[in-house]
Amino acid sequence: MSEPSILFFEVNERQGVFHRRAFLMGGLAGVGLLALGGRLAQLQLIEAQRYQKLSAGNQFNYRLMPPPRGLILDRNGTPLASNRPNFRLMVIKDKGMDVEATLDDLSKLVPIDGSRRARLIKDIKRAPRKAPVAIMEDMSWEEFSRVNIRAPELPNVTADMGEVRVYPFGGAFAHVIGYVAKVSDRDLLAAEKDPTQDQDLLHHPGFRIGKQGVEKAFDTELRGRAGATKAEVDAQGRVVRLDPEGDIRPTPGKEIRLTLDADIQNRALEVMGEESGAIVVMDIRNGDLLCMASAPSFDANRFVRGLSGPEYKALSEYERKPLLDKSMTGTYPPGSTFKPTVALAALSAGVNPEVRVNCSGGWYYGGRTWRCWEKRGHGAQNMHDAIKNSCDIYFYQTALRIGPDAIAKAARAVGFGEIFDIGIPGQRRGIVPDRAWKKKAFKDPRNQIWFPGESPSYGIGQGALNVNALQLAVMTARLANGKKALVPRLIKSVGGVEQPSGAAVPDLPFSAEHLDYVREGMAAVSAAGGTAYANSQLGLGDIQMAGKTGTAQVRSFDKGVSRNSKDVRWRLKDHNLFVAFAPYDEPRYAVSVIIEHGGLGGGTAGAPRAREVMRVALLKDPEIRARIEKPMPMPDAPPEAAIEGAAPEDPVIGAPPPVAPQGPHI
Missing domain, CATH: 3.40.710.10 (DD-peptidase/beta-lactamase superfamily)
Structure with a gap:
């Protein structure tokens, strides 16, 4: 009795199927390895600089630096509007921040009255996350020092030095030059429709916008271009140290010279x-x-500092x-x-x-x-x-x-x-x-x-x-x-x-x-x-x-x-x-x-x-x-006129002049 051939055929068929599957799986694995190797090459060779920047971005952060506002001068170069250093106190809003407790701590270092406290709470709650909110401007050196000494104990609180607008002549040029003030909600709403506006700069607490006169009419020219300060931050985004070498310097605004004297x-x-x-x-x-x-x-x-309600009312209601x-x-x-x-x-x-x-x-x-x-x-x-x-x-x-x-x-x-x-x-x-x-x-x-x-x-x-x-x-x-x-x-x-x-x-x-x-x-x-x-x-x-x-x-x-x-x-x-x-x-x-x-x-x-x-x-x-200073010409005197007080003529040599007869002496 002969052996059935079907057994031999089944073995060959199974072996062929195994080989096809092995080749298919190997091909898929090879493609995967090739793709993985290509992606690794792309990440390590082609996009290495990009990810280095992203890595540095996690380590370093840039904080917006408002530009110095352009000077306004009179016809002779005398400053009519300039800038001066300004010590300011700011709070950076963060997730889970206890606003009340933070203001309680700050009130021990700087004066914060009740009405101002209510306004600050409202401003901090309205501010975007990580956005700084100005707590106090024009701090004295003593106040600035007190805050900096306690800085490690005050999270989300910073005291730094910026610039503030100053008008050396006070009210002499107030109507012509105008003044600058904080950016209002109305200003922000108007700027949203203008693509040329720097939205980040408008939201910065140290930035001021022209409100009247030359300051308003030439606000764009006076603003300049913002810069940035480089700072190393931790995983929570808190500043660890500053890196001045990496700062981007701002461009000051244009200088405007008036014809006024x-x-x-x-x-x-x-x-x-x-x-x-x-x-x-x-x-x-x-x-x-x-x-x-x-x-x-x-x-x-x-x-510039901001008027209180009673102050503005007194100015607006004065009959003059x-x-x-x-x-x-x-x-x-x-x-x-x-x-x-x-x-x-x-x-x-x-x-x-x-x-x-x-x-x-x-x-x-x-x-x-x-x-x-x-x-x-x-x-x-x-x-x-x-x-x-x-x-x-x-x-x-x-x-x-x-x-x-x-x-x-x-x-x-x-x-x-x-x-x-x-x-x-x-x-x-x-x-x-x-x-x-x-x-x-x-x-x-x-x-x-x-x-x-x-x-x-x-x-x-x-x-x-x-x-x-x-x-x-x-x-x-x-x-x-x-x-x-x-x-x-x-x-x-x-x-x-x-x-x-x-x-x-x-x-x-x-x-x-x-x-x-x-x-x-x-x-x-x-x-x-x-x-x-x-x-x-x-x-x-x-x-x-x-x-x-x-x-x-x-x-x-x-x-x-x-x-x-x-x-x-x-x-x-x-x-x-x-x-x-x-x-x-x-x-x-x-x-x-x-x-x-x-x-x-x-x-x-x-x-x-x-x-x-x-x-x-x-x-x-x-x-x-x-x-005016030129001497006035002297009037011409007649040539033969006797001038009182003039020097006598030189003596003449010769016989004495005849003496007129005199009458009896009385």
């Missing part, structure tokens, strides 16, 4: 004393603003409004300082300046008597005399003759009703009324007509007319320049880049003869017999100032009521104004002064202050100072 600005605020108002000084040659003082002011350094920039935001009737503009309008309209108007102290028109400030009257006045004496009757009748549109056209040409691009916000346009304005201003058709009785008040700078101190300075500078429609310039340079001059502008739409005539009238105001003569003498040799006084009513005066506001409440007194330029024969500087509710007579409060500020501007000008 610190000496002139400080003198302006000094002479304002307790009065409320503004003083603006402008260079007639190029439009540079040398002074933009608003009084009363406030200390911008207090806003220290938070309002009266140099460009406050608007006032210009009063008689507007008369040179009316004179230009009349000359442009073809009015003969030599035609005289009789001023008897009153003028009856439209069913009422229009009064002149001089109750006795000025007599017969031509245009020159009317500017010199500030005759109201002359300008009542002149304004009625030429109409509101001609006056408004001249007013806009000299700068009224205009907002100037000086780099900072806050200007108010004011009102230059004319027939078109009245149609837009009133809804009732009966009030949209310009009534003839409105023109006389317009002619003396009253009625609906409203201007600011900056516009008054521009008007004066354009009249004094005599050619260019100058525009003011406040920002001299940004990051070393010079800004355009205010003299690169078109010419004024007035003839040179008309401008000369008006300037001669303004010179007469400050000359003997003029309304500002007593208080406008500079005392600087032969240098004279030309100007114009002004008084603007804030209330109506009934018949028989005296306008003397000596015993009247402050807010009911008239505004006191004065504009001027000097030197008259070679104009350099223009000044405008507004004394809010200063009382009757622009020459009594405005002119003395304009004189003092103008003196500083002139004495700081090297050319003007050389002119």
Whole structure:
């Protein structure tokens, strides 16, 4: 019987299956080993640097370092806004942190009152994890030392030195420069929509943002670029030691230089004393603003640290409004300082300046008597005399003759009703009324007509007319320049880049003869017999100032009521104004002064202050100072005139002169 062949076939088949499986498994293992080896090669050779950085990142951490804010300087390089060291105390929020216990420990080292404690608890709870929260700014050296000595016992607490904004002149430049303050929730919400904003920097407790004036308008340029400090941390993220060699230095913000002069600005605020108002000084040659003082002011350094509720309330509710920039935001009737503009309008309209108007102290028109400030009257006045004496009757009748549109056209040409691009916000346009304005201003058709009785008040700078101190300075500078429609310039340079001059502008739409005539009238105001003569003498040799006084009513005066506001409440007194330029024969500087509710007579409060500020501007000008210090020439004496005290002639050799016979001795 033969052996079955099926057994042999089964063995071969099983052996083939085993070989196929072995090859398959070996192939899979080989592919796995190859992939593993490739991944190891990638990690150790190709991506070694990346993982070294990740490893170092677990060991080292970078803490954001705010950049030093850019300096703000005056035209001569005097710092108006700078930075100083600041010892500050911060708490870094962490998971499981006992806020109450931490503040209890800190209150033993630094003063933390109840209201401040409640605010700090709220700030710490709202802060993101690992975010530092400022507990105290401007610590003393003793407080800073106490915290650092106890630092090992105070987890999540750090005391370091940063920088804080400081304004060396306090309130002198507060309205122009503004101030910086903590980033508010509103600021953060607005920054979320701006991809150019550094969100980490905005959340840093030591960072401040511009809130007003130059600080706000040029906040981006002043910020700079943030840096970082390198620190070794443990597994919990706590700092073990610092590594100064690995720090990334921040880039300071750009330097901004203004056209203002610190000496002139400080003198302006000094002479304002307790009065409320503004003083603006402008260079007639190029439009540079040398002074933009608003009084009363406030200390911008207090806003950097943060005002309490009662402090801010006291500032905001004070009737003289220290938070309002009266140099460009406050608007006032210009009063008689507007008369040179009316004179230009009349000359442009073809009015003969030599035609005289009789001023008897009153003028009856439209069913009422229009009064002149001089109750006795000025007599017969031509245009020159009317500017010199500030005759109201002359300008009542002149304004009625030429109409509101001609006056408004001249007013806009000299700068009224205009907002100037000086780099900072806050200007108010004011009102230059004319027939078109009245149609837009009133809804009732009966009030949209310009009534003839409105023109006389317009002619003396009253009625609906409203201007600011900056516009008054521009008007004066354009009249004094005599050619260019100058525009003011406040920002001299940004990051070393010079800004355009205010003299690169078109010419004024007035003839040179008309401008000369008006300037001669303004010179007469400050000359003997003029309304500002007593208080406008500079005392600087032969240098004279030309100007114009002004008084603007804030209330109506009934018949028989005296306008003397000596015993009247402050807010009911008239505004006191004065504009001027000097030197008259070679104009350099223009000044405008507004004394809010200063009382009757622009020459009594405005002119003395304009004189003092103008003196500083002139004495700081090297050319003007050389002119002042130049000795005056001696008068020529006749050749044969006997000069008392002169040396006798040399003795003459010869016979003695004959002796005149003498009478009897008595």
